Amino acid sequence: MRLSALMLLFASLISVLSTSSWLVAATADDELPDLPSFAEFLQTPDELVDSIKDIIDDIIDDIRDEIFPSKPDNVTTPPPPAPCAGDEGDLQLNAALSAAVEIVRDTDEYSELLKTAFPLVTTVEFSACEAEFPDKEDAEGTFKRVLDTRVLKIGQSILGGDVEDRPSEGNPGSVSGFQREITDLVLAELSKEYDIEIEPEYVIIDNSEDFFLQFRDALNAGTVDALMTFSVTPERELSVDYTCEIFNVVNDIGVWVLEGSELEDVNLDEDSTALDGKTIGVCGGCCFIPALAEVAPGLVLVELPAEGEDTLVDALRAGDIDAVATLLARGPAFPELTTSDDIVKLEGSYPIGLDTRAYGTRFAGPGCDESGQETCPEEQVNGL
Numbered sequence: 001m002r003l004s005a006l007m008l009l010f011a012s013l014i015s016v017l018s019t020s021s022w023l024v025a026a027t028a029d030d031e032l033p034d035l036p037s038f039a040e041f042l043q044t045p046d047e048l049v050d051s052i053k054d055i056i057d058d059i060i061d062d063i064r065d066e067i068f069p070s071k072p073d074n075v076t077t078p079p080p081p082a083p084c085a086g087d088e089g090d091l092q093l094n095a096a097l098s099a100a101v102e103i104v105r106d107t108d109e110y111s112e113l114l115k116t117a118f119p120l121v122t123t124v125e126f127s128a129c130e131a132e133f134p135d136k137e138d139a140e141g142t143f144k145r146v147l148d149t150r151v152l153k154i155g156q157s158i159l160g161g162d163v164e165d166r167p168s169e170g171n172p173g174s175v176s177g178f179q180r181e182i183t184d185l186v187l188a189e190l191s192k193e194y195d196i197e198i199e200p201e202y203v204i205i206d207n208s209e210d211f212f213l214q215f216r217d218a219l220n221a222g223t224v225d226a227l228m229t230f231s232v233t234p235e236r237e238l239s240v241d242y243t244c245e246i247f248n249v250v251n252d253i254g255v256w257v258l259e260g261s262e263l264e265d266v267n268l269d270e271d272s273t274a275l276d277g278k279t280i281g282v283c284g285g286c287c288f289i290p291a292l293a294e295v296a297p298g299l300v301l302v303e304l305p306a307e308g309e310d311t312l313v314d315a316l317r318a319g320d321i322d323a324v325a326t327l328l329a330r331g332p333a334f335p336e337l338t339t340s341d342d343i344v345k346l347e348g349s350y351p352i353g354l355d356t357r358a359y360g361t362r363f364a365g366p367g368c369d370e371s372g373q374e375t376c377p378e379e380q381v382n383g384l
Contacts, residue, residue, distance in 0.1 A: 089139070095131050246358055253292055
């Protein structure tokens with residue numbers, strides 16, 4: 001039955017119900033129409049109403065089926081995309097990158113690059129790495145495609161100091177500096193192992209709104225095969241597979257103020273509470289924020305973007321905040337802070353532990369089946 005016809009019948013029955021209700025309420029003195037059908041209505045009003053209600057219930061069921069048709073028993077709704085986007089090929093890629101990283105980090109060339117790029121940091125010994133290069137003949141999925149195309153698509157945060165040329169329409173942007181030089185060394189080892197020339201294809205990811213989630217989503221969407229080196233945290237390890245460490249230093253947070261500020265003479269090593277009560281700008285969503293709040297609870301932290309509009313540096317120059325804090329290991333806004341003539345760094349820093357960085361590949365467990373389609377625990381969906 002068509003929906004329009006059902007609705008018309010429904011309206012007609014409502015009209016009949018209204019008429020019968022009026023008849024039931026009528027007194028003996030009321031003058032009723034001289035129609036047999038009305039007399040029949042009055043003889044058994046309760047049964048009549050019940051019958052009409054049954055008819056209406058049937059009509060409502062028909063209308064519901066018309067609007068929301070039931071699905072055949074053999075049709076199921078597909079599950080939403082699983083956060084465990086990785087598969088065996090991603091595990092192989094992770095192992096290959098880790099094996100190459102282990103070789104690179106023991107070279108003199110790596111040590112020199114590190115000293116040049118991060119003169120202010122103190123290095124820490126790496127954790128043991130036991131990765132091995134997978135056999136080329138066993139390659140599948142992402143790893144097989146990398147070997148076949150001889151291209152590794154690498155995601156680089158737009159907030160990173162190594163983004164030399166910001167992407168724009170018709171221009172994908174470019175990457176230079178420490179991270180690119182380290183990646184060149186890693187891919188050289190990868191190429192040597194598999195006797196091919198693997199080239200990097202850098203994809204600059206705009207993760208200015210949410211530092212990690214947008215970074216990870218680009219990885220899971222297949223926009224990139226791996227993420228450029230970024231800080232390892234227990235929360236992030238729930239939704240991204242890290243390679244062996246390529247960077248491990250003491251994690252210090254420096255603070256910058258405008259030249260001529262009343263805070264310019266502060267030495268944080270001498271008095272770590274000197275900035276208590278001051279508004280300190282930090283990059284929105286950055287992983288060091290909880291640690292900074294713990295070691296310097298007196299700071300009033302204000303999260304702002306490091307790139308784009310209304311940035312940390314913009315707010316500092318406008319007088320909206322008293323200072324800007326970021327990692328000495330080239331954290332967000334570091335390049336602009338260290339190259340601006342009107343901004344100076346305070347003496348000292350806030351040490352908050354270690355800064356360990358590695359490449360990231362699509363998450364493939366634990367919590368995923370072999371195809372990577374098993375739904376992960378809730379904390380893996382929301383891991384930051």
